[in-house]
Amino acid sequence: MNNAFIIGQYVPGESLIHRLDPRTKIMIIFFFVIFVFFANSAASYGLLTAFSIISAIVTRIKLSYIFKGLTPVWFLIVFTFFLHLIVTREGEVLFEVLSFPIYSGAVIQGSEISLRFFLLILVTSLLTLTTSPIEITDAIESLLHPLKRIKFPVHELALMMSISLRFIPTLMQETEKISKAQASRGVDFKTGPIKDRVQAIVPLLVPLFVSAFKRAEELAMAMEARGYQGGEGRTKLRELRIVNRDRYTALLFILIIIGLFLTRS
Amino acid sequence: MRESFIEFRNVSFRYGEEQPWVLKDVSFVIYPDEWVAIIGHNGSGKSTIAKLINGLLFPQEGEIFVDGVHVNQDSIWDVRKNVGMVFQNPDNQFVGTTVRDDVAFGLENRGIPRQEMIDRINTSLTAVAMNDYFLHEPHRLSGGQKQRVAIASILAISPKVVILDEATAMLDPKGKLEIMRTITEVQDKLDLALVTITHDLNEITLADRVIVMNEGQVWLEATPREVFTKKEELRRIGLDTPFISKLADELISIGLVFNNHPLSHEELLEELWTYHSKM
Amino acid sequence: MDISFKNVSYTYQPNTPFEHRAIHGLSFKISSGSFVAIVGHTGSGKSTLIQHLNGLLRPTIGQVTIGGFQLSSEKKLKQMKELRRRVGVVFQYPEHQLFEETVAKDIAFGPSNFGVDSEEISRRTLEAIKAVGLPEPLLERSPFDLSGGQMRRVAIAGVLAMNPEVLVLDEPTAGLDPRGQTEVMDMFYQLHQQKQLTTILVTHSMEDALHYADHVIILDHGTKYMEGKPEEVFVKKKELNKVQLDVPEVIQFLFKVEKKFGVRLTYHGQGLNEIANELHSIIKGADSIE
Numbered sequence: 001m002n003n004a005f006i007i008g009q010y011v012p013g014e015s016l017i018h019r020l021d022p023r024t025k026i027m028i029i030f031f032f033v034i035f036v037f038f039a040n041s042a043a044s045y046g047l048l049t050a051f052s053i054i055s056a057i058v059t060r061i062k063l064s065y066i067f068k069g070l071t072p073v074w075f076l077i078v079f080t081f082f083l084h085l086i087v088t089r090e091g092e093v094l095f096e097v098l099s100f101p102i103y104s105g106a107v108i109q110g111s112e113i114s115l116r117f118f119l120l121i122l123v124t125s126l127l128t129l130t131t132s133p134i135e136i137t138d139a140i141e142s143l144l145h146p147l148k149r150i151k152f153p154v155h156e157l158a159l160m161m162s163i164s165l166r167f168i169p170t171l172m173q174e175t176e177k178i179s180k181a182q183a184s185r186g187v188d189f190k191t192g193p194i195k196d197r198v199q200a201i202v203p204l205l206v207p208l209f210v211s212a213f214k215r216a217e218e219l220a221m222a223m224e225a226r227g228y229q230g231g232e233g234r235t236k237l238r239e240l241r242i243v244n245r246d247r248y249t250a251l252l253f254i255l256i257i258i259g260l261f262l263t264r265s
Numbered sequence: 266m267r268e269s270f271i272e273f274r275n276v277s278f279r280y281g282e283e284q285p286w287v288l289k290d291v292s293f294v295i296y297p298d299e300w301v302a303i304i305g306h307n308g309s310g311k312s313t314i315a316k317l318i319n320g321l322l323f324p325q326e327g328e329i330f331v332d333g334v335h336v337n338q339d340s341i342w343d344v345r346k347n348v349g350m351v352f353q354n355p356d357n358q359f360v361g362t363t364v365r366d367d368v369a370f371g372l373e374n375r376g377i378p379r380q381e382m383i384d385r386i387n388t389s390l391t392a393v394a395m396n397d398y399f400l401h402e403p404h405r406l407s408g409g410q411k412q413r414v415a416i417a418s419i420l421a422i423s424p425k426v427v428i429l430d431e432a433t434a435m436l437d438p439k440g441k442l443e444i445m446r447t448i449t450e451v452q453d454k455l456d457l458a459l460v461t462i463t464h465d466l467n468e469i470t471l472a473d474r475v476i477v478m479n480e481g482q483v484w485l486e487a488t489p490r491e492v493f494t495k496k497e498e499l500r501r502i503g504l505d506t507p508f509i510s511k512l513a514d515e516l517i518s519i520g521l522v523f524n525n526h527p528l529s530h531e532e533l534l535e536e537l538w539t540y541h542s543k544m
Numbered sequence: 545m546d547i548s549f550k551n552v553s554y555t556y557q558p559n560t561p562f563e564h565r566a567i568h569g570l571s572f573k574i575s576s577g578s579f580v581a582i583v584g585h586t587g588s589g590k591s592t593l594i595q596h597l598n599g600l601l602r603p604t605i606g607q608v609t610i611g612g613f614q615l616s617s618e619k620k621l622k623q624m625k626e627l628r629r630r631v632g633v634v635f636q637y638p639e640h641q642l643f644e645e646t647v648a649k650d651i652a653f654g655p656s657n658f659g660v661d662s663e664e665i666s667r668r669t670l671e672a673i674k675a676v677g678l679p680e681p682l683l684e685r686s687p688f689d690l691s692g693g694q695m696r697r698v699a700i701a702g703v704l705a706m707n708p709e710v711l712v713l714d715e716p717t718a719g720l721d722p723r724g725q726t727e728v729m730d731m732f733y734q735l736h737q738q739k740q741l742t743t744i745l746v747t748h749s750m751e752d753a754l755h756y757a758d759h760v761i762i763l764d765h766g767t768k769y770m771e772g773k774p775e776e777v778f779v780k781k782k783e784l785n786k787v788q789l790d791v792p793e794v795i796q797f798l799f800k801v802e803k804k805f806g807v808r809l810t811y812h813g814q815g816l817n818e819i820a821n822e823l824h825s826i827i828k829g830a831d832s833i834e
Contacts, residue, residue, distance in 0.1 A: 134362045134363075162362060163360065165362055166360070166362045166403065169402070169403075169404040170403075173404070177640070178640060178641055180595070180600050180635070181633075181640070183600060183628070184598055184635070184703075185628075185641070185653055185657060185702065185703070186628055186629065186654055186657030186658045186706070187657060202643065203643045203653070206643035207640055207641055210640075211640060215354075215356070218352065218358065219357050219358065221316075221321055222352055222357065222360070223360060224321060224345075225319055225345060225350045225352075226345075226360075226371040226422075227346070227371055227374040227375055228370070229374065233376045234373045235372070235373050235376050235377055235379060235382065237366065237372070237382055237383070239379065306721040306722075306724075307691070307692060307693060307720070307724065308691055408586075435718070435719060437585070437586050437748050438748050438749075439585060439788070440586075464722060465722075503721055503722065505722035505723070505726070508794060508797070511816055512816055512819065512820060515819070515820035516820045516823065516824070518817075519817075519821060520824075521824070530796070530797055530800055533797075534800055534801070534804050537801075537804075537805075540827045541827040
């Protein structure tokens with residue numbers, strides 16, 4: 001679980017990017033994801049790449065850690081590139097590999113797509129690396145707030161997310177405990193034919209569900225006992241605040257987007 | 266006469282029409298500032314009492330009053346303002362993703378302004394000596410620490426009664442000790458009624474009064490000292506007296522007479538010393 | 545089966561920032577047919593230790609021998625299943641592992657995984673349900689309709705039905721009421737005596753360790769802190785207090801008697817009535833001391 005794969009992992013820190021309001025980060029990434037597709041020249045790509053890499057450096061998380069953590073994604077990026085080499089037949093033939101022609105258009109398109117893909121993954125993982133899950137939850141609640149008018153259960157959704165986050169480690173521990181108990185009763189989760197291994201899941205899943213339901217029931221009771229009556233009239237301890245550093249960051253981002261359009265060919 | 270704080274009047278409860286009665290015609294009174302221990306074997310109905318007090322369950326027969334208010338669908342939110350509960354499983358009552366957020370939960374529900382919230386969180390976490398753990402996540406805390414946070418969350422809403430519903434049952438000896446120490450301190454400092462529900466007779470020695478439950482009925486209401494003299498009867502209903510009380514019984518059976526049935530090592534030693542000097 | 549640990553260490557998630565050494569340089573022997581208590585605080589390495597006994601964990605360093613089976617970091621044990629059949633583990637709150645539709649099926653789960661034939665399974669199921677003191681008609685009920693105490697017993701029966709030679713118990717009485725606690729512990733003690741089951745009890749209760757075990761191992765921060773006969777280990781008040789453990793209450797009291805009356809009463813497993821008599825003679829014969 002704690003291997004090098006970093007998508008979804010949070011690394012606590014004090015960097016500028018860590019301290020940005022999560023809503024600022026989410027909005028920037030939202031627009032970044034859109035505008036990546038507007039880049040079409042070397043300069044515009046250069047601008048966006050520089051923005052992403054500099055942001056990564058500003059987080060003060062080791063770049064090697066970030067790049068190593070994207071290992072599984074590298075595979076996809078390279079795969080996309082080669083796929084383009086094979087399928088795209090535009091431009092002139094550059095050279096032939098085993099009598100298979102490689103077109104210049106293919107190289108360009110392949111690189112572009114792979115680069116976009118890489119930038120998207122890098123920037124979104126910067127979000128999760130620098131923002132705790134609960135901050136993301138708060139930000140989503142706040143950003144979705146206008147939807148309350150159309151009776152969208154924003155508060156409930158956010159509460160559900162934060163309780164899930166709270167219980168993930170608990171349920172992981174529980175899974176390990178039960179699988180050890182069943183392994184002690186002779187269940188083999190790791191070897192044997194697929195059919196047997198699928199069956200071996202039942203003694204793990206049933207107790208997990210039973211316990212999850214019991215937890216849910218007890219938690220509901222504890223929440224009620226502590227005066228929970230839904231979102232109406234609640235105050236909040238964790239508060240989100242847009243301060244100057246958010247404004248400046250947003251401004252900088254807007255300038256970069258303007259730059260993007262100026263450098264487009 | 267003292268004004269009662271919690272009152273059960275002929276309360277009977279069962280989970281469904283076909284189910285057996287969990288509580289049968291239970292009546293008792295708890296006064297403000299009092300520490301009452303409710304004991305009984307597992308399944309004696311003792312935990313049901315806690316859930317009835319703050320309207321998590323409602324009785325089929327009889328009435329319950331908390332601070333003069335009849336507990337029913339309409340009054341539960343007022344009642345819950347005065348009643349704080351700590352449950353058995355430390356994990357299943359920890360709502361927040363961090364210690365601070367968990368204490369905040371009850372305050373947020375009551376619409377307390379943020380600044381006051383921060384003050385109250387500080388005070389109540391200090392009261393249970395968990396003020397060094399503000400940003401800790403629950404899975405990094407021991408069972409005893411989680412239960413202390415649960416107590417802090419309740420103190421933060423300044424209730425008039427705190428109910429510990431087998432809050433120590435899942436803890437190791439260290440955790441049990443932590444909790445018992447915490448609640449004794451808290452009860453000393455604050456004007457609170459305290460109701461501890463347990464099957465561990467070592468935990469009732471400090472209570473003012475004990476209600477012993479058996480088969481859904483009040484079997485005995487007495488002081489801890491009186492309770493411990495009934496060793497045989499307690500054992501018959503699945504409970505066990507502490508070591509000192511057992512030893513005292515053995516001494517009585519070979520002819521010694523005590524002025525007071527001893528509750529602690531020191532009391533027994535004192536009684537023996539008195540004997541010794543008389544000889 | 546004799547059990548021995550030779551210089552065993554175990555590290556969780558080695559070479560990561562989360563690296564954690566749970567036990568370290570642990571050596572001891574448990575002879576076949578004995579009743580051993582392993583005592584220590586939460587985090588002292590007890591759970592890690594017992595997971596080595598049926599191969600759920602393999603030592604990072606050192607060697608664990610259980611009868612003819614050997615566990616070490618170098619090679620995987622081929623007869624893992626056979627080891628697990630012979631070493632039954634009752635985990636903390638074992639009722640959480642129940643999952644079958646009926647009690648009978650749940651008890652049969654272990655033995656059938658180990659390839660026991662159905663006739664033998666039904667024989668063992670009956671035997672196991674009796675051993676844990678539950679009535680036979682319960683076998684056809686769903687385990688989820690039972691009380692907590694009954695579920696605990698069903699889970700224990702499921703382990704007993706594997707006919708293990710070694711029984712490992714991790715806090716088997718946690719959460720039970722006093723009567724339940726005594727009944728469950730007495731039941732394990734009886735099984736131990738009747739079947740010469742090697743029993744390893746992990747407990748926080750000094751009282752239980754003193755009462756049931758003939759050998760005690762005390763763990764502290766992943767290492768062996770003390771070892772010996774309970775009546776020898778549990779009188780070492782200073783040493784125990786140093787690792788924040790208490791001596792059992794009866795011994796505590798006898799120490800206090802010594803302090804107050806200047807007479808030493810040693811604990812050698814005598815009952816409370818004997819202690820009462822000894823106390824009686826102290827207060828009577830006090831003249832001779834003064």
